[in-house]
Amino acid sequence: MTLRLGLGIFSIQAVPQRPDHHVKLYADLLDDAELAESLGFDSIWLSEHHFWFDGYCPADLAAAGAILGRTSTLRVGTAVMLLPMHSVEKVAADATTVNRLGDGRLVLGVALGYRDAEFDGFGVRRKDRGKLMDSMLPRLADASRASDPPYVVYVGVATAVAAQRAGRLGLPLFADSTMNVAELEEMLATYNEAAAAAGVKPPAAHSLQRDVFVTEDRERDWRLLFPELRYMRRQYGGWSNPQEAGESTQAYLERLEGDIAAKLKNLIIGDEAHVAAELRRFAALGFDLIVCRSQFGNLPRPLLRRAVEGLGRVNAAVAR
Secondary structure (H helix, E strand, C coil): CCCEEEEEEECCCCCCCCCCCHHHHHHHHHHHHHHHHHCCCCEEEECCCCCCCCCCCCCHHHHHHHHHHHCCCCEEEEEEEEHHHCCHHHHHHHHHHHHHHCCCCEEEEEECCCCHHHHHHCCCCHHHHHHHHHHHHHHHHHHHHHCCCCCEEEEEECCHHHHHHHHHHCCCEEECCCCCHHHHHHHHHHHHHHHHHHCCCCCCCEEEEEEEEECCCHHHHHHHHHHHHHHHHHHHHHHHCCCCCCCCHHHHHHHHHHHHHHHHCCCEEECHHHHHHHHHHHHHHCEEEEEEECCCCCCCHHHHHHHHHHHHHHHHHHCC
């Protein structure tokens, strides 16, 4: 299996520790896309969230269109679009149009979403998200196949239920970065069982998101990365693990810190040889595309560029 690397996940955030104007942040995104293309990456990936103070990218398809206009070979993916918050017909129409403008280089990753504030903001009941996904995903899959040119739809997963939903339709997975090897193996088994029960032929391979940072000086760069990683993981942890009724603030913060520590263990950091070896482990599981998140919040530009260039050399090595 040939292993491909994507670069991401870009969320265009003006984080408190390094605020920037969003005009500059989107200009930086286009520069990063050109760099990714020059280094031979398969793709670049964008995230979507809404109603967050730091301007987290709320319109990933619009940003994808801008990248497609600045590049000629690089694929552009959403990781992930929050499908229940959109009209599936509008998503399909927009994706078809953007994909045509980009000569068939769009990849659409979709998932449920989980933040109460986002569902409230769009007037959607969070408890209905599974039913909505069950209704919307087959329609989007049909539309993607009927489009000319067609575009690939990946399903973002972090649970067995999500894997079963994708398996019934034979859609490839986009596995969450927080899952360890044992969890990934279990999820793939669940997916294959659901596909077999539905009489659907599963795809040859799936995609995986991973936090990856290439450095020749781990100790130096870890000191720079840790505040950014902690901010990112605290943000996502707070969204997915809100304070429970009756839980004290102290107990909640301790639980959140435990979740952050567990998630940080999945980070792949080291020199090019170490990172390449770690990524090849996932290819053996059945993932032919690994989307490597090296941009955590809004890293200093020289630090990010150095890591991306190192990852570009890893990309060349694992493709052989």
